Amino acid sequence: MEKKEIIVQQEILGTNKKIALEIRKKLELRGVLVVNFLSSPGSGKTSLLERIAEMLRPGHSMAVIEGDIETERDAERIRRKGVQAWQITTGGACHLEAKMVGKLLPQIPETTEFLFIENVGNLVCPASYDLGESLRCVLLSAPEGDDKPKKYPKAFSTADCLIITKADLFPVLPFNVEQAKKEALEINPRLRVFITSALKGEGIQEVVQYFLDCRKELIQRHA
Amino acid sequence: MHELSIVASLFEILEEKVREQKATKVVLVKLQVGKLAGVVPEFLETAFNTYKEGTLAAEALLEIEDIPPTIKCQKCRTEFTSENFVFLCPSCGSAEIKILAGTELLLEKIELEV
Numbered sequence: 001m002e003k004k005e006i007i008v009q010q011e012i013l014g015t016n017k018k019i020a021l022e023i024r025k026k027l028e029l030r031g032v033l034v035v036n037f038l039s040s041p042g043s044g045k046t047s048l049l050e051r052i053a054e055m056l057r058p059g060h061s062m063a064v065i066e067g068d069i070e071t072e073r074d075a076e077r078i079r080r081k082g083v084q085a086w087q088i089t090t091g092g093a094c095h096l097e098a099k100m101v102g103k104l105l106p107q108i109p110e111t112t113e114f115l116f117i118e119n120v121g122n123l124v125c126p127a128s129y130d131l132g133e134s135l136r137c138v139l140l141s142a143p144e145g146d147d148k149p150k151k152y153p154k155a156f157s158t159a160d161c162l163i164i165t166k167a168d169l170f171p172v173l174p175f176n177v178e179q180a181k182k183e184a185l186e187i188n189p190r191l192r193v194f195i196t197s198a199l200k201g202e203g204i205q206e207v208v209q210y211f212l213d214c215r216k217e218l219i220q221r222h223a
Numbered sequence: 224m225h226e227l228s229i230v231a232s233l234f235e236i237l238e239e240k241v242r243e244q245k246a247t248k249v250v251l252v253k254l255q256v257g258k259l260a261g262v263v264p265e266f267l268e269t270a271f272n273t274y275k276e277g278t279l280a281a282e283a284l285l286e287i288e289d290i291p292p293t294i295k296c297q298k299c300r301t302e303f304t305s306e307n308f309v310f311l312c313p314s315c316g317s318a319e320i321k322i323l324a325g326t327e328l329l330l331e332k333i334e335l336e337v
Contacts, residue, residue: 003250004337006240008330012233012254095225125225128261128328153308154261187308189318 016129019098023105023132027115028222032108033215034115036131038155039139040148041121044165046074047198048139048207049116053081055208062114065104067096069120084109095125098132114211127154135214141165142173146180153187161192163207168197226266229328230274236330241279244335249280251334257290257325258306264289292325 011017027034037045049064056062064085066074075087086107088100096119108115117133119126138159140148143166149156156162162184164177181193192210196203237249252271256264264287271285295302296312297319303312310320 001247001336004244004246004335005332006244006335007332008236008240009332010236010330012229012236012328012330015232015235093225093228095228097228124261125228128225128229150307150309154259157259157308186311 013128016098019102020130020132023098023102024134026105027108027132028134028218030110030112031215031219031222032112032115033135033211033218034117034131034133035135035137035211036117036119036126036133037137037139038119038123038126038159039121039141040123040144043121043139043141043144044198045118045121045139046077048163048165048196048204049078049118050081051198051201051204052116052208052211053078053083055204056114056211057082060113060212061109061111062116063108063112065096065101065115065117067100067118067120069093074118090120093120094122095120095129096131097129101131113215123148123152123155127158134218135160135211137161137163139163139165140180140184142167142169142175142177146176146183149180149183149187156184156187156191159188159191161194161210163194163196163203165196165198167195167202168200224266226262226270227274229262229267230270233271233330234274234278234280237280237333240333241335244337246335246337247279248336249278249283249333250336251284251286251332252280253286253288253331253333255288255290255327255329255331257292257327259292259308259322259325260328262328288331290324290327293323294325295321295323297321 064078066087072087075085078085086104136159138155194203194207275281292304294310298317299315301314
């Protein structure tokens with residue numbers, strides 16, 4: 001019996017990263033902007049997507065991948081808006097992985113311009129998994145509190161944009177929006193910040209415009 | 224708590240190495256885990272010790288090297304460290320930084336019995 005030391009120097013999540021890179025390359029070349037939504041459960045990801053669908057769909061094509069531990073509920077909500085949606089149920093896993101998205105790729109219609117991925121509600125684990133997105137959005141709802149960015153820094157540090165949701169509740173909550181923005185920007189000065197209310201429609205147009213601009217930029221980059 | 228998923232990915236690499244080397248046993252697994260990797264080393268260890276049962280790594284020892292963050296200011300080139308994800312240069316206050324180290328989640332080396 002002989003002992004042998006092997007220097008590996010390999011990223012443990014290297015396989016996920018590799019699949020994610022392939023997804024990104026393939027979809028960007030097709031002109032699809034893939035957006036990965038991260039947040040705690042109940043912060044309003046599905047409601048935001050419903051509003052985005054109402055605003056985006058008249059002129060653009062979008063598709064949605066819903067990640068949840070159990071149930072088809074979110075995909076059904078999105079389908080009711082006339083949008084093609086696939087539900088991934090992880091059966092307990094706290095995050096989506098690139099290979100789960102990869103499996104659905106053959107089903108994404110050629111005409112798709114925007115692919116929104118709603119990750120499993122969790123502000124910790126999804127942050128470590130690249131899904132092949134071109135844009136990562138983290139949501140923070142007013143009832144969660146303005147102290148969350150520094151408590152869950154990884155999600156905020158890896159995101160491109162922060163969408164503060166449920167702004168209609170500002171008047172009845174001790175949520176300090178400036179404080180939340182300040183904390184988030186200290187962790188990640190590159191963050192674009194939006195303030196929205198899916199209930200009242202506030203800020204949705206700005207978010208949609210941002211996605212349209214990002215897609216335009218993506219197409220130019222690959223032209 | 225995605226440490227179990229990470230350990231599952233780690234074992235995919237281990238299995239591949241064991242096959243390549245025609246090994247009979249994994250003796251040591253050494254990882255490098257950055258402080259900014261979003262992973263709890265203690266949970267990683269628990270997950271590893273649960274997962275390894277009944278595998279060729281059942282008796283393997285897990286060593287985790289913590290990697291402290293190294294941040295470099297892109298304006299004044301100062302190198303500094305920060306463990307709270309706030310990366311403002313302590314010399315010039317700039318937020319234009321580059322993370323040089325601290326986000327790794329790396330299988331550094333293994334020891335096998337062949």
